[in-house]
Amino acid sequence: SLIADNLTENPTSTISAPSGTVEIAPFSTTVTMHLGGASQLAVDTTLLGKISTGTLVVGRYTDVNNGGTSSITAAGISIDGGVDLTGKAGTLLMATLGSIAEPTGSLVVGTLTGTAGASGTGAVALNQTTNNIGTLAAFAVTGGDFSLRNLDAGTLSVAGTVSADN
DSSP: OEEOSOOOOOTTOOEEEEEEEEEEEOSSTTOEEEETOOSSEEEOHHHHTTEEEEEEEESEEEEGGGTTEEEEOOSEEEEOSOEEOTTTEEEEEEEOSSOEEOSSOOEEEEEEEEEEOTTSOOOEEEOOTTOEEEEEEEEEESSSOEEEOOOTTOOOEEOSOEEEOO
């Protein structure tokens, strides 16, 4: 698990857990994570390119010092640039206390799962026409809507319960 409010990657470093899980989460619950972006806790395309894992978890970490409990710490998640996890992570799990938004970027991943609104109010709006998600697994949204747009000509499989309050 990488738990920090700010990350800087070393040009020669890699993060590898080919059959495992890599978790990236903020230390503070007031920090929004930016995938493909450059503000607050930025997980930019350079850092994403250094990861090789089965599952990439953003916004949540496993606290091994407290019995392996999961802690959601991201205030929100924003996809601010193109995020293509092909060959980097087969599954993306996004977990946030608030909302997940996609103002400018697109998302390419084999399987997407997650939770939004763990603090009581959240929403998911992944509406870029260039999203290419193979499978939507379980996704829970508390206090808001769930909206996902996949490639207009693409196929999306749903392999879990998707729930939203609105």
